[in-house]
Amino acid sequence: MPRTLICKRSEVPENGLKECDAEGGLKVLIASAGGEYFACQAMCPHQDVPLCEGLYDGAVLTCHQHLWQWDIRTGAAIGLAEAPLECYKIEIEDDAIYINAGGDALDVGELFSGVSGKTLESIKALAQRQEMQAGGTLYGVGDPADDFFILVSGRIEFVIGRDDRTSPAGFMLRKGEVFGWAALLDSQPQRIAKATCIEPSVLLRINGKQALKVLESDPAAGYVVMRRLSSLIARYLAPSGAK
Ligand code: FES
Known part of the structure; x- marks a missing residue:
């Protein structure tokens, strides 16, 4: 997928989450973390649960269903989680957030x-x-x-x-x-x-x-x-x- 406009920074709550739709049916979770932005898969890798409904403190994302946790900056699994999150590169221009979900x-x-x-x-x-x-x-x-x-x-x-x-x-x-x-x-x-x-x-x-x-x-x-x-x-x- 080429670079794609995914949302505006102003649409993502400070230290919060926003689920966005990208090209080809890909759902992406955009997270704000201390003034930076990160993008990862929107659904829990465990079961069919949207991660935007989880708990997020600006650094660690927790799925509310079975409490798997991830480092939002890297997608690395923490504690009980048995799988990492797939993360995407983002680029920011003015208020716009672009993702590059490239990589075959x-x-x-x-x-x-x-x-x-x-x-x-x-x-x-x-x-x-x-x-x-x-x-x-x-x-x-x-x-x-x-x-x-x-x-x-x-x-x-x-x-x-x-x-x-x-x-x-x-x-x-x-x-x-x-x-x-x-x-x-x-x-x-x-x-x-x-x-x-x-x-x-x-x-x-x-x-x-x-x-x-x-x-x-x-x-x-x-x-x-x-x-x-x-x-x-x-x-x-x-x-x-x-x-
Ligand atoms: S569905 Fe997310 S941790 Fe089980």
Whole structure:
């Protein structure tokens, strides 16, 4: 995303918060902190809770739901919080606050970080940008898993089970998060959850088999990505069995 006007300084309370809408459905929280301004993701990385409803003392932001806390200047997790906040660079001109949420979703995401430039460029060349409306379904249970997805903006909800025997399996909203990773598994991958966009969302869609071919040509990168993939699966599948 190029530099975008997000709001005016005069609209942000002193040592307070303001939730703003940016391009592509991205929601951004602007925080004033002792005369400086910072920008981060607007929704709690734990569950679907707006952080603008949390507690904020001008330095530390606390989600009111389960009391995860973050340093507003860096997004670093404090205390109980198990994940940091995604932060965005801001620029100020007169009263205007601009954000630069640039940085390709593939660069900021966990799965491919640190992969060599040439291999990453080959993966990027496979990525197709997909824009979805709220309510759009990306895949359902049992669908063949040909592609995996990197979230650029928006929010994706996962549900496991079929018909009236379903249960929620979490959601994703952080730029760079990977889902649909069954496409990176070898044996007849099938979807085990339904993935629905619950707000307008932008994704990168990458064919799993083609990505595996790229990784096979760079075994060092392939090893890194597969190690990361196994920890992602362990982290997300253990409690829910989804995504
Ligand atoms: S929803 Fe924010 S800490 Fe749990």
